[in-house]
Each structure stands twice: as C-alpha cells, then as structure tokens.
Amino acid sequence: MVKHIKTIVLLLIVPLLTMAQTQWNVESESSIVWNIDNKNIPHYDHIEMSGLKMSSVLRYGVNPNGSFQLERSMVWPMLRTLPNNTHASLMQRFAIDYPSLLLVNGLTLNNEKVKQIKLDGRLSVVSDFCTGYVNTGAARKRTPVPVVEVTRSFFPSTDKPMLCEQYTVKNITSKPITVVVPTHHNEYKTDPAKGKDGSYTIVTSIQKEDSKLYQLQPGEEIKFHATVQAYKKGESEIQANVAQEQEARLKYINEVTSNLEFISPDKTLNTAFSFAKVRASESIYETAGGLMHGPGGESYYAAIWANDQAEYVNPFFPFLGYATGNESAYNSFKHFARFMNPEYKAIPSSIIAEGTDIWAGVGDRGDAAMVAYGASRYALTNADINEAKELWPLIEWCLEYSKRNLNAQGVVNSNTDELEGRFPSGDANLCTSSLYYDALLTSSYLAKELGKNAQAKQYKKQADALKKAINSYFGATVEGFDTYQYYDGNDILRSWICIPLTVNIYDKKEGTIDALFSPRLWTKDGLLTQAGTETFWDRSTLYALRGVYAAGARERATEYMKHYSQQRLLGDHVPYPIEAWPEGSQRHLSAESGLYCRIVTEGIFGIRPTGFKTFDLTPQLPNEWDNMELKNIRAFDSKPFNISISRVNGDNIKITIERDSKVIKTINSKNGETKAIKL
DSSP states (O other), X not given: OXXXXXXXXXXXXXXXXXXXXXXXXXEETTEEEEEXXXXXXXXXEEXXXXXXXXXXXXEEEEOTTSOEEEEEEEEEEEEEBSSOSTTOEEEEEEOOOGGGGOEEXXXXXXXXXXXXXXXXXXXXXXXXXXXXXXXXXXXXXXXXXXXXXXXXXXXXXXXXXXXXXXXXXXXXXXSOEEEEOOXXXXXXXXXXXXXXXXXXXXXXXXXXXXXXXXXXXXXXXEEEEEEEEEXXXXXXXXXXXXXXXXXXXXXXXXXXXXXXXXXXXXXXXXXXXHHHHHHHHHOEEEETTEEEEOOBTTTBOSOEEIIIIIIIITXXXXXXXXXXXXXXXXXXXXXXXXXXXXXXXXXXXXXXXXXXXXXXXXXXXXXXXXXXXXXXXXXXXXXXXXHXXXXXXXXXXXXXXXXXTBOTTSSBOOSOOTTXXXXXXXXXXXXXXXXXXXXXXXXXXXXXXTTOHHHHHHHHHHHHHHHHHHHHHHEEEETTEEEEOSBTXXXXXXXXXXXXXXXXXXXXXXXXXXXXXXXXXXXXXXXXXBTTSSOEEHHHHHHHHHHHHHTTOHHXXXXXXXXXXXXXXXXXXXXXXXXXXXXXXXXXXXXXXXXXXXXIIIIISOEEEOSSSEEEEOOOOOTTOSEEEEEEEOTTSSSOEEEEEEXXXXXXXXXXXXXXXXXXXXXXXXXXXXXXXXX
C-alpha cells in the first residue's frame, strides 16, 4: 500500500518539474539574455541592484508594440525620513525616457523595437529606433526604417548615492547622421517636514560634457551618460564620471564571481550560483553604524535582522572571502552584542535606523538561537582568532539565553518564529530548537579552538540531549508522513520540517523528504509555507534543498534544484531567489541569495566547519555528473583553495584539494561519505 502511495505521489510531482517556462537564456556564467520576439511580449519584470549608498529597483519590460518601459524606484538608506523606523529610507520613482529627448537629423526617435535585454551586473537594453519624416506628401506612405541602435545600461554606483546610466547611439544607416544630446539637469526638493535632516535634493541629469551635437558616419557610435542622485543639506551634487563608475561596478562583479566559483556540468546551476553571489553581497550599506547588510525590497535598509543577516547570509561570507561582506557580518554581531544583559531578557529581532533604534514587535522569535548559530559558524569559518575572541561572549550569552528558555520537555520556548506570527508556531517551534542545536555543536568546536575544552564538552553534551528532545517532542506522523510537527499539536504539514536535515539530524529523513516533495507542499514555485495555502517563502525551499542534499538524497534534490534554479534564473521573474508570495510581490531580498549559495557549499559539497583549519566534507555528486568543483574557497585560511570531486566508477569518487596550483591532498572515497579535512 505504501509503495502504491509513493508511486502516485511521484506521478503527481513529475508534471510540476516540467512546467518551468524560460524567458531568458544563459550567455555566460555571469550573464543571461532575453532575445525579444513577438511570441514573448508583452512581458514585465523587476530587479534590485545596490551599492554602498543606494539601491534601485528597476521595473522594466517590453510593451506589445515592442517598445521598452522603465521605472526607476530609487532608495537612499542614509537619507532618513520621519518617523525614523525600519522603513524610513528616502524613496522616489522616476520614469525619464532619455532616448525621447534626442534629436536625430532634427527629428525625434519613434517606432522602437527592443532586440535584446541582458543582465550581467547591469541591466542593458538594445533597441532599434526610427525617426519621423519631413512633412511632405510623399512621406505619408513610407514605411519607417531603423536609423539608430540605442543601447541603454543601468547599474548602481559602488560607493556613491547614485544610479548610473550609459547610452550608446549607433548609426545603422548608410548615410551620415546628426545626433543632438540635450542638456538635462532637474532638481527635486523633498518636504523638509518629512526628513530627519530636513529637505533632501534629488537630481536627474545628463553628464554635462556629453550634451552637444554629434556627426556620425555609418557604423559610428557615441556614448552619453546620466545619473539619478540625492544628497542632504551640507552636501553637494556629485560631478559623476559614469565610465569610471561602470569600471568599478564591473570590477566588483568580477571579484565576486571569480571567488568561490562553482563548476559543474549544469550551466544553469553554475550561473544561478554566480548571480546569487552578487545579490547576496551587493546589498551592504555604509551607515552611521558601520557596514550593514540589508535585505532590500524597498523596505529593509540600514538595519540588520537576527534571521536574514545573522542566520542566513553571515555564515556564507567567509567562503566567498568578500572583505566588505565579512566586515558587515562582524559589525552586525557587534551590534547584537550591545543588547546582552545580566537579566537575560530577549535581544531585539532587528537593529534599525543605522543602529540607533531597535525593532522587537513580536517578542522573542528565537533570535538568540539565530544569532548563536550564525555567529559561531561565522567565527569558526572565518578563522580569525581575534574576531572569534571578540564574538565569544555574545555566543555564550545567546546559548545561555536559549538554555534558560528550555521547557520541561527540553526544547526551546519562544513567542514566535522568523515568520512573526504569519503562521502558528506554538510555544516552542522546530526551527528555534534546531538552530540552537547546531549552535551548540559549532560552539563546541569553536571553544576548542579558543582553548576552552571544558565548555566544549559541556556544549556537546547539551547538544546530544537537545537532539533527543527534538526527536521526542517534535517527532510525529503528520498527514501520513513520519516526520515532524512544527509545534505541539500541529497536524498540517509545514515547510520548516526541513530544518533538522540542515543541522545533521537525519532520524526522520525519509518521511520528511517525502513530505517536502509531496503535492501537499511542493509547487512549481517551491514549497508552500503550510499545506493547503497559496503562500510560499523561498527561504524554506532553499533550506529544504540544502537539507535534502545533506541527508544524502542527492538525485531527488538535484531534480528539484534544477527546476527551481531554472525558474528563478531564466523564468518570468529573474535572476535571483525571492522573498515570498503573495507578500512582498516576490522581492529580491538579498539574504535569500546567500541561502541559495549555501545549498552548494553545505549541501552539494557538504562542507561543515569543525575548526579554524578543519572541516567535514560530504560530497553529493549527482549520478548524471562525472565531476564538480569549488574554486577559490576563502574559508578556513587566508589562502584560497579548490575542491574537486571526480567520479572514478559508480559510487567511488576522488577528492582533490589544491592550493597555489599544487595538489595538497587526494582522497579516495565513496559518494556521500564524510571525510575529515585538515588544511
């Protein structure tokens, strides 16, 4: 009977795995392209891109007539509005159409046809334009002929509060043409009563030296540049050099994509990983409270959260070795450390407004467990003993807080979880206790590195007891699956039953994996938060894929990973993991991209830190692959290293670790077998 049920479930799931429709194609491992034809328009999308002092959500698309549509939604996190709360970043939208301001042979451009849109750390759009004709009788029946090709490129400044735009105008006729780029400089003053620092000035402008008349021979092209920027009283407008800003943006993109490079036979997964690294690391803001990684989404800036930053993305940054990311991670933990107290009252869920205020609107979400989990993993993987010593008191405090909140059955009580009451979580939830369990284990490893052997043994003993309590308290049959109830009395499947798999608790892995991939939870958009609803949050899907790999079900994980990655990278809303639906309209919150990357590092490669220079490695090489590689891994030591996994035959694999172009370790192993690695 059970076998028949599983067969039916699989039959129901298979159609979902073939439904991902692609709008885009992979051009390289750092770029995707959308080639426009009449079959795939109209189509509209949005993407967020960020720098240290601004962010922009570009709402773009191609209309039914083939013309381009764009609205720039600008965010300046350090220009604070009133009330100065979580969402108090200056935000304005602009829809300036610079090609419409040009004069070509004294005429305006019309009849635009978009040919291609590219994403490569920039949003670039290539279009052909015609012009009108001189008003003569003979012109009335003439078919418009393309005159110029215009390429627009949009990207954020890496370190200035402005969005940059480059326009390339190319003569595609057989005759010389004239192009006039006008002077453009508009100022907008905001309401002084609504700004923390009074009125702010927003400027849209074309770079002054670009505004003139050009003579273009056939095939010749010119470039002009524009910006949208903002500043407060006492500051002044930046005289931008957009060409230099583009160089800086591309240098950043190259740094992030070159470090921690994932190489596999699946170019979609390679590219999705490359893009996710960019989004995870670009959303860092230079605030008065130091570097702060922010989720984004036109809502969450100049602030940090115990889940998004401490739990999701901070443990990833040491692998990437992006110095700005590591600094922001360390800074976030130092902010949380400000709220340690001898009474062991809950720390805030979020530290907002550049570090000057807090948000704790739903009480304790299990925030101490989140911070202990993230801080211990970050400190151990980053392998900086001085930072580790600085963070140790915070880790100790958070572990003690969680211990003091254990209930009579030995699991952690909290007011809610990271979904903040959107769905029921009882008095004690599976997520908080699982994070606390992992934090205890990681802290036991970290304690050894710091010479605290007694604490190491104590934390390991507590972890063993907690694992038993988790299985006893949460273990249950839910909707026919031998898995976990998310809280006591929960009888509806929840996506967060995947959490134990991500912290190496595999006691109920078969029933949990079957439940996750059953039609009750899995949809074409990933996991439902709760069976029977329409709500999905990518974070649980990303955790689940990581956990299923870690549990050894690599074939099932790979099929769903491929489907999910194709949907997010090449589907109708690209190119990053998203927050949620219907809430937030599928915003590109940045920490979710960090979670995507961790599927590869901790799931597919199975890297689990055990010391400053040691880790467990449990490769899960899919059957359809003969090799996979992680290059330029920056964790555990100052020198980057590579891990290569190659199939020998069947489940026999060879692990090769290389540094400075030299092989430093070769291990023969079984696929899915754990090996202890010491660098």
